[in-house]
Amino acid sequence: MDLDSHQQWLIDFYQQRGWYELSPFIRLNFLTEEVGELSRAVRAIKLGRDHPGEPIATPADLQANLEEELADVLDQVLVMSAKMDVDPQQLLTASEDKLKARFHIN
Incomplete structure (x- = not known):
């Protein structure tokens, strides 16, 4: 699946549930929540978790x-991009162009 197809699938999925209509400000809160969950996942891998009541997780x-x-964060970025009328493919190009210019890479 490519980025554009997945973004359209997300839009359709969110519209069917009435979630797509939520404002960009609410979407930003969801993105922030997902970044927090990503942070917890990275912490668990790099530092571990010692929390009573939680089962010990395997490396898998x-x-x-x-x-x-990571997928949840990506999904929130794709939904936000659609809500704000930004082409996600353009985001990839803009990111690469910015880094190439900053570090003088062809």
Whole structure:
């Protein structure tokens, strides 16, 4: 699946549930929540977690959780891009162009 197809699938999915209509400010809160969950996933891998009541996660569990949280962050960025009428492909180009210019790379 490519980025544009996935973004359209997300828009359709969110519209079916009445979530797409939420304002960009609310969407930003969801993005922030997902970044927090990503932070927790990275912490669990790099520092570990010692929390009573939580089962001890295997390395495979930790990796699966990391991938899930990265995907959730990406999804929120794609929905926000659509809400703000920004082409995600252009974001990739803009990012690469900015870094090439900053570091004088062809």
